[in-house]
Amino acid sequence: xxxxxxxxxxxxxxxxxxxxxxxxxxxxxxxxxxxxxxxxxxxxxxxxxxxxxxxxxxxxxxxxxxxxxxxxxxxxxxxxxxxxxxxxxxxxxxxxxxxxxxxxxxxxxxxxxxxxxxxxxxxxxxxxxxxxxxxxxxxxxxxxxxxxxxxxxxxxxxxxxxxxxxxxxxxxxxxxxxxxxxxxxxxxxxxxxxxxxxxxxxxxxxxxxxxxxxxxxxxxxxxxxxxxxxxxxxxxxxxxxxxxxxxxxxxxxxxxxxxxxxxxxxxxxxxxxxxxxxxxxxxxxxxxxxxxxxxxxxxxxxxxxxxxxxxxxxxxxxxxxxxxxxxxxxxxxxxxxxxxxxxxxxxxxxxxxxxxxxxxxxxxxxxxxxxxxxxxxxxxxxxxxxxxxxxxxxxxxxxxxxxxxxxxxxxxxxxxxxxxxxxxxxxxxxxxxxxxxxxxxxxxxxxxxxxxxxxxxxxxxxxxxxxxxxxxxxxxxxxxxxxxxxxxxxxxxxxxxxxxxxxxxxxxxxxxxxxxxxxxxxxxxxxxxxxxxxxxxxxxxxxxxxxxxxxxxxxxxxxxxxxxxxxxxxxxxxxx
Numbered sequence: 001x002x003x004x005x006x007x008x009x010x011x012x013x014x015x016x017x018x019x020x021x022x023x024x025x026x027x028x029x030x031x032x033x034x035x036x037x038x039x040x041x042x043x044x045x046x047x048x049x050x051x052x053x054x055x056x057x058x059x060x061x062x063x064x065x066x067x068x069x070x071x072x073x074x075x076x077x078x079x080x081x082x083x084x085x086x087x088x089x090x091x092x093x094x095x096x097x098x099x100x101x102x103x104x105x106x107x108x109x110x111x112x113x114x115x116x117x118x119x120x121x122x123x124x125x126x127x128x129x130x131x132x133x134x135x136x137x138x139x140x141x142x143x144x145x146x147x148x149x150x151x152x153x154x155x156x157x158x159x160x161x162x163x164x165x166x167x168x169x170x171x172x173x174x175x176x177x178x179x180x181x182x183x184x185x186x187x188x189x190x191x192x193x194x195x196x197x198x199x200x201x202x203x204x205x206x207x208x209x210x211x212x213x214x215x216x217x218x219x220x221x222x223x224x225x226x227x228x229x230x231x232x233x234x235x236x237x238x239x240x241x242x243x244x245x246x247x248x249x250x251x252x253x254x255x256x257x258x259x260x261x262x263x264x265x266x267x268x269x270x271x272x273x274x275x276x277x278x279x280x281x282x283x284x285x286x287x288x289x290x291x292x293x294x295x296x297x298x299x300x301x302x303x304x305x306x307x308x309x310x311x312x313x314x315x316x317x318x319x320x321x322x323x324x325x326x327x328x329x330x331x332x333x334x335x336x337x338x339x340x341x342x343x344x345x346x347x348x349x350x351x352x353x354x355x356x357x358x359x360x361x362x363x364x365x366x367x368x369x370x371x372x373x374x375x376x377x378x379x380x381x382x383x384x385x386x387x388x389x390x391x392x393x394x395x396x397x398x399x400x401x402x403x404x405x406x407x408x409x410x411x412x413x414x415x416x417x418x419x420x421x422x423x424x425x426x427x428x429x430x431x432x433x434x435x436x437x438x439x440x441x442x443x444x445x446x447x448x449x450x451x452x453x454x455x456x457x458x459x460x461x462x463x464x465x466x467x468x469x470x471x472x473x474x475x476x477x478x479x480x481x482x483x484x485x486x487x488x489x490x491x492x493x494x495x496x497x498x499x500x501x502x503x504x505x506x507x508x509x510x511x512x513x514x515x516x517x518x519x520x521x522x523x524x525x526x527x528x529x530x531x532x533x534x535x536x537x538x539x540x541x542x543x544x545x546x547x548x549x550x551x552x553x554x555x556x557x558x559x560x561x562x563x564x565x566x567x568x569x570x571x572x573x574x575x576x
Contacts, residue, residue: 026053026058026069027053027069027070027071027073027074028051028052028053028058028059028066028069028070028071028074029052029053029054029073029074029075029550030051030052030074030075030076030077030521030550031049031050031051031052031066031067031069031070031074031075031076031077032049032050032051032052032076032077032079032084032523033048033049033063033066033076033077033078033079034049034079034080034081034082034083034084034525035079035080035081035082035083036081036082036083036084036529037049037050037060037083037084037515038083038084038085038495038529038530038531039060039086039514039515039516040085040086040495040496040499040500040513040514040515041060041500041514041515041516043516044060044061044514044515044516046061047060047061047062047515048061048062048063048066049061049062049063049065049066050066050515050521051066051069051070052521052550053069054550055298055520055521055549055550055551056517056518056519056520056521056549056550057515057516057517057518057519057520057521058517058518059517060515060516060517079525079544082525082526082527082544083525083526083527083528083529083530084515084523084524084525084526085243085495085499085523085524085526085530086499086512086513086514086515086522086523086524087243087244087245087246087512087520087522087523087524087546087547087548088242088243088244088245088246088462088498088499088524089244089245089246089247089450089498089499089502089503089506089512089513090239090244090246090247090248090451090452090453090455090460090462090465090498090502091247091248091411091450091451091452091502091505091506092247092248092250092390092391092411092413092450092452092453092454093239093244093247093248093249093452093453093454093455093460094249094250094251094454094455094456094457095231095232095235095236095239095247095249095252095256095260095271095273096223096228096231096232096235096252096256096259097169097235097455097456098231098234098235098238098239098455098456098460099230099231099232099233099234099235099238100133100135100223100227100231100456101135101136101456102231102234102235102238103230103231103234104123104133104134104135105119105120105123105132105133105134105135105164106119106134106135106136107119107120107134107135107136107137107164107167108135108136108138108167108459109136109138109141110136110137110138110141111141111142112142112143113137113139113142113148113152114152116134116137116148116153116164117152117153117156119134120132120134120153120156120157120162120164121156121157124157124160124162130160130161130221131160131161131162131163131178131220131221132157132160132161132162132163133162133163133164133165133220134162134163134164134165135164135165135167135169135456136165136166136167136456137164137165137166137167137173138166138167138315139166140315140422140423145423147171147197147205147207148173148205148206148207149199149205149206149207150173150174150175150176150179150204150205150206153173153175153206154175154176154177154206157175157177158176158177159177160175160177161174161175161177161178161181161219161220162174162175162177162178163175163178163216163217163220166313166315166316167315167419167457168312168313168314168315168316168457169313169456169457170209170210170213170312170313170315170316170318171207171208171209171210171213171312171313171316171318172207172208172213172216172217173206173207174206174208174216175206176206178216178219179204179206179216181219182215182216182218182219183219184196184204184215184216185203185204186198186201186202186203186204188204188215190212191211191212191214191215192211193210193211193334193335193336193337194208194209194210194211194212194213194214194215194334194336195208195209195210195212195318195334196208196209196212196215197209209312209316209317209318209334210311210312210316210318210334210336211334211336223255225255225258225259225262228255228256228259229259229262229263232256232259232260232263232269233263233268235460236263236268236269236270236271237554238460239271239460240270240271240546240548240553240554241460241543241546241554242460242461242462242463242543242546243462243524243526243543243546243554244271244460244462244546245270245271245272245512245522245523245524245546245548245553246271246272246273246274246502246503246506246508246512246522247271247272247273247274247452248274248276248305248357248411248450248452248502248505248506249273249274249275249276250276250307250357250359250390251276251277251278251279251307252275252276252277252278252307253277253278253280253283254280254283257275257277257303260273260275260301261301264296264297264300264301265297269297269300269301270548270549270553271300271548272295272299272300272302272506272508272511272512272520272522273300273301273302274302274304274305274505274506274507274508275301275302275303275305276305276306276307276355276357277303277305277306277307278307279306279307279308279309279337279345284306284345284348287303287306287354288348288349288351288352288354291352291353292304292352292353292354294507295508295511298549299511299512299520299549302506302507302508304353304354304355304507305354305355305356305357305388306345306349306354306355306356306357307357307358307359307390308337308341308342308345308356308357308358308359309336309337309358309359310335310336310337310342310358310359310360310365310368310369311333311334311335311336311359311360311361311362311364311365312333312334312336312361313361314361314362314393314394314420314424314427314428315420315423317331317333317427318333318334318361319333319361319362319365319393319394320332320333320334320335320360320361320362320364320365320368321333321362321363321364321394321428321432322362322363322364322367322396323432325427325428326426326427326428326429326432327426327427328427332364333362333364333365335364335365335368339368339371339372340372342356342358342368342369342372342373342376343372343375343376343379346372346373346376346387347375347376347379347380350376350377350379350380350382350385351380355385355386355387355388355507356373356376356387356388357387357388357389357390357411358372358388358389358390359390359391360389360390360391360392361391361393361394362393362394363394363395363396363399363432363435366389366392366394366395366396366399367396367399369389370389370399370402370403370406370408373387373406373408374402374406377406383407384407385407386407386409386504386505386507387406387407387408387409388408388409388410388411388450388505389403389408389409389410389411390411391411391412391413391416391454392410392411392412392442393412393416393420393436393437394428394432394435394436395435395436395438395441395442396435397434397435400435400438400441400442400445401445403442403445403447404445404446404447408447409447409448409449409450409504409505410442410447410449411449411450411452411505412437412439412449412450412451412452413451413452413453413454413457413458413465414437414439414451414465414466414468414469414489414494414497415453415454415458415459415461415464415465415468416437416454416457416458417436417437417468417472417483418464418468418472418473418474418483419458420437421472421474421479421483424436424437433484434484437472437484437487438487439469439487439488439489440486440487440488440489441487443489443493448496448497448501448504448505449489449493449497449501450497450501450502450504450505450506451465451469451494451497451498451501451502452465452502453465462498463538463539463541464539465494465498466494466495466498466530466538467535467538467539469488469489469493469494469497470488470489470490470491470494470535470538471485471488471535472484472485472487472488473535475539477535477536491530491531492531495530495531499513499514500513500514501513520548520549521547521549521550522547522548522549523546523547524543524545524546524547525543525544525545525546525547526541526542526543526544527541527542527544528540528541528542542556543556544556
């Protein structure tokens with residue numbers, strides 16, 4: 001990538017997210033009333049209505065106050081007994097990955113390897129692509145919980161290259177054809193930070209973990225620009241369907257950022273995307289030289305963060321642990337980069353006002369990142385840096401207070417806990433698991449937790465996110481009482497983690513994250529109030545509509561219950 005080309009391509013991204021001032025004399029485009037408006041802002045805790053002008057909230061409060069903004073062209077939207085929340089924010093969602101997963105073999109929640117093979121064969125019949133790709137398998141859900149080997153898959157599809165990614169995207173299964181095309185054999189050496197699983201003879205079993213995945217990945221035909229654009233648009237639609245209007249997008253390449261530019265230019269980017277660029281020296285250098293991009297395309301695209309990986313995932317035993325895995329005593333996980341590399345990138349980022357975000361799952365990985373951040377902050381003392389650790393899943397007890405001491409944000413995904421709880425203790429043991437998914441322990445030190453899904457690793461489904469946060473139970477409300485329930489969030493904390501706290505983690509708390517005057521008019525309409533209903537009813541929530549900058553970007557099937565969402569012209573008053 002040449003610097004001149006890059007700077008020219010990002011010139012269009014110049015923009016401002018400054019909050020404008022509004023006068024009462026400025027008439028609203030839309031006035032909304034609802035049975036419950038949870039503004040996620042204590043200043044507007046009793047709001048009954050709000051007004052929107054030019055895609056921003058201009059008033060939040062009483063019915064009478066909202067009426068003062070009505071004019072001859074103002075529309076009103078009476079939502080009846082529905083509940084309104086701010087547009088939900090997923091602080092860690094892989095946008096293109098979500099869209100690509102919608103177009104690949106779906107292996108999520110599959111209960112046996114035999115079913116993996118069946119689904120893959122069925123998908124291959126309908127696909128003309130040279131390589132068959134899939135995503136979502138998890139050996140922990142299968143009888144015996146052992147990693148698969150390629151033989152059955154290779155026998156079923158001997159002439160098609162197949163690559164199936166594990167649910168955490170930190171391991172893949174390749175069939176014989178894929179390994180042949182990649183030039184992988186028994187003599188292939190493992191790269192640093194990666195592992196090739198082998199049989200008794202030394203031949204690869206087909207499973208490649210963390211950095212070893214690149215041995216196969218380099219042979220997969222790269223996605224075209226058109227494919228990335230299609231994936232982007234599909235993922236935006238999926239996010240909007242769930243009430244998500246803003247995301248943190250980790251590990252974005254130059255090609256993906258260019259696709260976002262084109263989609264936004266076409267007016268199809270109904271998300272506010274806090275982009276974390278991938279760990280690519282040339283890309284990092286170009287962005288640090290170019291400077292922060294904040295709120296381009298009327299708040300849709302921001303670039304001021306860098307994403308690194310220190311270790312792998314717990315499910316594939318790649319997470320870097322201080323002591324060996326309880327169920328694999330010869331293994332302490334993998335380190336994918338060095339502490340020095342993190343220190344160097346974080347130091348450069350601090351000088352340029354950029355945020356550093358490092359994936360760390362294991363307690364050793366988290367400690368290394370905290371140590372690296374501490375060194376970087378000695379090099380460049382900076383306030384408001386908002387450096388993040390993505391996932392922060394397993395923490396040694398002495399490291400928990402260090403997040404608050406250093407001002408580091410633990411960017412966590414509450415649904416990881418409900419997905420992992422069936423086997424996490426087997427990996428970690430009864431004592432080390434006390435520092436796993438430790439939301440309450442962290443919150444009690446004074447930090448905030450930006451919450452997300454890590455989609456497509458987990459579903460783009462904020463119902464699961466909120467329910468897991470307050471119950472530590474899965475969709476079936478298991479286990480009774482929750483998994484280590486002392487680590488639960490309160491409902492208020494859970495909602496903040498999906499709104500204001502996530503906005504803060506993305507440097508966007510002044511423009512999104514709550515329903516307040518001056519902020520973008522992003523909001524979601526649902527059929528029940530999460531703050532008052534029984535926990536087991538949360539998973540029955542129906543998202544009725546999602547609004548972005550005051551415009552509907554998703555509406556559920558219109559029926560009698562949805563009829564109040566039909567906007568009408570005001571006749572000199574509103575909200576009767």
